[in-house]
Amino acid sequence: MTELSSRPRTPLAVFGATMPLAGFGLNLALLTPVVVTLALKVEAVAPDTKERDLGVVLGVGAFLALVSNPLFGRLSDRTTSRLGMRRPWLVLGVLVGALGLVVVALAESVLLVGVGWCVAQIAYNAALAAHSATLPDQVPVARRGAVSGLVGITTLVSIVAGTVLTAVLPGDLARFGVPALIAVVLVGLFAGVLRDRVTPERQPLRLWRSFFFDPRRHPDFGWAWLTRFTFVFAAATGLTYLPYFLSEQLGVPTADVPGRVAVATVIAMGATVLTSVVGGFVSDRIGRRKPFVIAAALIAMVGLIVVALSGSFTQLLVGEVILGLGTGCFYAVDLALITEVLPDLDDAGKDLGVINMANALPQSLAPAVAPVFITIGGYPLLFLAGAAVGIVGALLVTRIRGVS
Template identity: 50%
Template sequence: MSQRSTTAAETVPPAPRTPAHDAGIPLTPAGRQTAPARMPLGLVGRFTLASFATWLALLTPVVVTLALRVQEIDPANKERNLGLILGVGAFLATVANPLIGRLSDRTMSRYGRRRPWMIGGALGGFVGLAIIATVPSIPAIMIGWAIAQLAFNALLAALTATIPDQFSVAHRGRVSGLFGLTIQGSLMLGAFVASAFVGRPALQFLIPAAIAILAVGLFCFRLPDRQLTRRPAPFSVREFFGSFWVNPKKHPNFGWAWMTRFLALFGTAIPQAYLVYFLPDRLGTSPHQVAGQAATLIMISSVCTVAIAGPGGWLSDRMGRRKPFVIGAAVLIGIGLFLIATAPTFAALVVAEVVFGLGNGLFLAVDLALITQVLPDPDTVGKDLGVINIANALPQSLAPAIAPAVLLMGGYTLLFTIAAVSLILAAILVTRIKGVR
């Protein structure tokens, strides 16, 4: 492992130790293990369940229930209100994720570095969603969503950091694939919850939140989380601002990986946020059919994603290749978005969602594994993955911010075309990453 400074915190893993330590596998400065360790199946299973439940609680509102709740309260201004709420929440998520990642790297607790943030995030997220579900006003929804975004992104910052903490490079394609499966699996169940409890916002929001508390609690209970044994240097103003930055000149591979993820997720944020409004405005779907049709499309896309994510991650590990999979995935998503932009019927939209789902599954399966191989420092993985997660959260803010103006200029055709172009640019940028095949 790379030489640490005298002010850096030292860590020692309690029993049971991480897979790399169990196998006596040395780490390079980039955190790459020189030989594979045995796959810790129990840990993988609990991680998968916690990931699924976290995404269920966070993405169900983003894709369906938040838009329905806003429409229920103020249908005349639904687009503007939804854009504002999503934008504020995404901005807070952009700040919270890297900051909590840095703080979790530095956390001195008898319960480890990651565990306290995951438990606190699950509980805080429940509170935020409860406000949305029970207080029928736009300002209350904005406050509740802000709390939920802060809390769930604290949870995700710590949860994502457990991938390089706990799993060897040889297994990260499969773990990343499972992580991608949980995102799409959560969308499938979330769509079902939304359609099953139409008009009952308490159940639409609180069932996913309660599942998250249970699953995250189970993962944390058995997690071999490392503890700090020496107090880190004081958290200075420079450290605070450093939480949001990794120098791309010093770490160009990290910079290109960040841009790739940002462009890809910017493109995919648009259909996620505006599908509920796209259906009636483009296809003339009646209001009482919107939730059902949206659920059908999400289900189709998610099934395709689930079908390819697992095999894609396994094949990436098997071949020892990441970049060809990410490039192919971005191109597929771009094609799917072009098809959505020009879809004249619901049947055409189904075909577009199939292509989109296949590309999305492949991207989610492999891109995170690629990112873990270009992290600058194994001692700051929480912070560095938090910076990566800015690329996850920022598109959720930018897409709703620019969408109203784009819709005025060229409607949904222009909006989805812009999304498609961003995916093609992402595919091009992957080729600039060096040191990863």
């Protein structure tokens, strides 16, 4: 394992400013479709089968994300380019991802929507894998809570910005293209200032190992993976189907749905930013991770339960605020925790790619199982089931032994 102190490092102030901005751009391009614009696009091209078709598009795309993130993480770990290990994948991923979103925007059938979305998922996940690996590459353990808190903020701000852009931008090309363009600019800035590692020695690639780790040898990493998986599964139920919940459960007119989603996420944003900043900073100061992750996950699930039981838009906003309070702190501190249980820093891209499988897999499973819960008890039952899974995930954190 190569020690962090022996590696080229970007000045922390520069890294701390540009790395979160790049994350904002990537997530703006990737999460805006997941939260709202893909649902609207699928409804426009196939209104009679929108739920089924959206589930298929999101499910296939999420499966490709599941595969591509650890695969490209492994490739970046073994990249010997003179431009560095991570930079080539950052640049190539964001450019190809933009092309995929343009295909989605111009599509006139569900098939073409799916093709464009699959291209975007593969490409953006290649960039995300390289982006995530720069955190353990560049930042000492004692400062990772603060930096991951900033990353958590920008990830969540990207959701808010995406919903606002969707509400104000005219037409599909602008709604998909503007986030893609912002991502190109911000990732390009980060790639330009990054003092990336250059590895001249070729190492065995062994791509099949990109998707596996031994939980018997690294049990803490395994429990961290399960914690992230369960939380993201819970969040995916609420995020993916919020537009349909608003229109069908609360009776919001379809034309008003983007605006209502924007209002809900903007109101929750203040709480999210506060807990992300404070949670990461305080976690660094006291040297503890687990209590923050457990409490944050439980608070977020209370918020999801409130959303599920909402009978009005006002009640839904209360739930979104509570959900935001927990989510901000969770993502900030959980990422710092994960970087402390990585099996090998020299395989950080691959191992963080495996963690990102816990981000992608629930996006595939949630749409696959959602119709069952919706048929039985509607969207409220789906959200409650997601909350139950998230509560289990909060309890799993107690199984991690190597981090306090």
